[in-house]
């Protein structure tokens with residue numbers, strides 16, 4: 001399209017511009033109608049009454065007599081000087097005005113775009129029309145197709161004429177037929193619009209819905225009777241004008257909001273937004289909000305206010321009355337109505353519910369229900385002794401209602417603890433370190449209660465937030481206690497039966513009662529001890545033996561029990577540890593019991609001594625040959641060191657086994673000796689290998705040895 005934009009006129013304010021279709025192809029004669037069909041007016045705040053906005057260029061080619069102009073907005077008119085003038089102060093204008101000029105010789109429409117209007121919504125009629133891109137125009141000067149307007153939801157009868165296309169020509173009048181093409185005519189939605197082929201009247205065939213399609217772009221052209229294009233095609237823009245046929249709709253039926261108690265008047269709680277499908281540039285979608293019901297309506301039926309245009313719900317009630325603890329409920333329901341037509345009586349409505357919860361602030365201190373609590377507790381026991389109850393009017397499920405207890409006085413030994421019962425907010429006072437009746441029979445504890453959250457600044461903890469707990473300790477019969485435990489003594493082994501070992505010392509903690517104690521043996525694995533039931537004196541009833549398997553590391557442990565005469569009787573146990581000192585009560589012996597020597601060599605074997613006793617009742621040992629005659633002719637024993645000696649063969653013996661009697665003596669006072677027979681194997685030694693006899697031992701050797709054996713047997 002060949003559209004030139006020319007600034008023609010510039011009046012005061014508002015500024016005015018004219019946009020027109022300027023033909024290149026010269027001017028052959030006068031064409032009746034608007035000489036410029038498209039104008040622009042800049043809007044800056046308001047149009048003042050009587051102020052000329054633009055001058056339209058209209059010529060009916062017959063002197064412009066009796067021309068009538070009609071403006072689509074009745075706030076404007078075109079005066080005798082062809083100026084477009086507001087008839088009153090105009091604050092709001094539609095973005096497009098149509099000016100219809102009519103005389104006996106002309107019938108034409110011009111379009112005036114109002115620019116600079118405040119943005120109502122991105123979806124303005126201006127956008128719908130796409131002004132600037134699709135200027136209704138004619139490609140042939142003689143075909144005039146004005147834009148047309150039709151209201152949605154029109155009723156029968158149909159078809160209904162909505163406008164007219166014109167062919168203005170000095171020649172060949174009536175020599176053409178009109179044709180309408182495009183979506184809505186010969187394309188889907190097919191047949192919605194029709195054109196009278198003779199007159200150019202455009203008709204609509206049924207009711208339209210702006211919310212489905214808000215405008216149509218069709219093309220009008222003329223052909224001769226043979227079907228050849230004569231004029232056009234020219235764009236026909238049909239705009240569907242909105243009717244208020246959609247009610248406002250809230251997305252949800254129920255909205256929730258919260259407001260903190262004590263909030264100042266005017267605090268925003270929430271915002272309600274409804275949607276209206278009608279044209280946002282019109283009142284059809286201009287919504288106003290209103291609260292129609294508040295439930296409950298106490299303490300006042302107008303605790304909240306909704307901004308009619310923005311939908312913000314704010315508090316109206318004063319902050320002192322907005323008190324969660326004195327209001328009849330903590331949740332209020334508001335029925336909100338949104339009404340279109342800017343809230344006018346004819347507007348359509350939509351409804352939703354707003355539920356507002358008054359949330360808690362810590363504006364109440366917890367208070368004990370009593371100033372004095374009492375508890376009885378048995379000495380020696382632990383656990384909860386009393387539950388302290390408090391009142392707090394704040395929300396029990398929040399830190400404003402939850403209690404924290406502390407003991408601020410009366411517990412120097414840290415025997416008590418207080419914890420909050422999460423189920424009921426009570427303070428559970430418990431004994432964590434057993435109490436002693438004999439030490440202290442009463443305890444007076446000072447307890448403080450606070451909230452988890454700090455109190456609001458103008459509220460404090462009063463005297464009711466502390467309480468006294470009187471704890472009475474009850475006596476129980478305690479068992480006797482041994483001291484010291486364990487009791488340790490040193491004793492020589494083998495002391496005579498009935499010897500004194502130790503004196504047990506058990507005392508009864510129930511010092512305020514006169515109780516007697518009796519002792520008994522509880523555990524005495526070797527059965528060595530007895531105890532006097534009355535005095536606790538422990539004597540031996542067996543022989544103490546340091547080498548007994550019940551003794552470990554010289555230590556013997558026995559356990560005694562002491563029982564008082566309370567009812568029921570109470571018992572206590574204590575240990576006695578006896579460190580046993582060694583006595584030379586074990587003779588030494590020789591190891592190994594088998595020794596080997598080689599038959600030809602002057603070979604030796606090493607033997608050693610062992611003794612169960614300790615130094616000085618063991619090594620050094622003296623190891624000698626037995627006293628039998630002639631033994632020293634064949635064998636020789638010499639000392640190696642304090643524990644070992646060597647056995648030497650003095651002349652060669654045949655390969656055989658011999659029993660050699662040895663006498664071993666320890667160093668105890670008095671010393672103990674033992675005859676030990678060592679089996680000596682005389683073996684054949686070759687190349688570092690020993691071949692020994694597996695036969696029974698000979699008694700020493702030859703007759704000599706036999707004789708000595710007999711002698712030895714006699715001696716024993």
Ligand SMILES: *[C@@H]1O[C@H](CO)[C@@H](O)[C@H](O)[C@H]1NC(C)=O
Pocket residue numbers: 384385386387421428
């Ligand atoms: C204290 O409260 C707890 C929990 O309710 C209960 O189990 C306990 O028996 C109560 N103790 C006393 C001493 O009342």
Ligand SMILES: *[C@@H]1O[C@H](CO)[C@@H](O)[C@H](O)[C@H]1NC(C)=O
Pocket residue numbers: 481482483484505506507
């Ligand atoms: C017995 O035990 C008590 C403590 O229970 C202690 O004071 C006293 O000294 C003990 N007596 C002896 C002889 O150990």
Ligand SMILES: *[C@@H]1O[C@H](CO)[C@@H](O)[C@H](O)[C@H]1NC(C)=O
Pocket residue numbers: 498499500532537538539
């Ligand atoms: C325990 O030994 C002491 C001191 O030797 C003696 O007086 C007492 O009679 C003995 N007791 C018994 C039961 O043997």
Ligand SMILES: *[C@@H]1O[C@H](CO)[C@@H](O)[C@H](O)[C@H]1NC(C)=O
Pocket residue numbers: 586587588589590673674675676677
């Ligand atoms: C002498 O020693 C032998 C083991 O070599 C042993 O069986 C025996 O009981 C001991 N005799 C004495 C009185 O210790």
Ligand SMILES: *[C@@H]1O[C@H](CO)[C@@H](O)[C@H](O)[C@H]1NC(C)=O
Pocket residue numbers: 606640641642643644
């Ligand atoms: C004594 O001699 C024997 C054999 O040579 C050796 O095994 C042992 O360790 C020695 N003992 C001492 C106390 O020297």
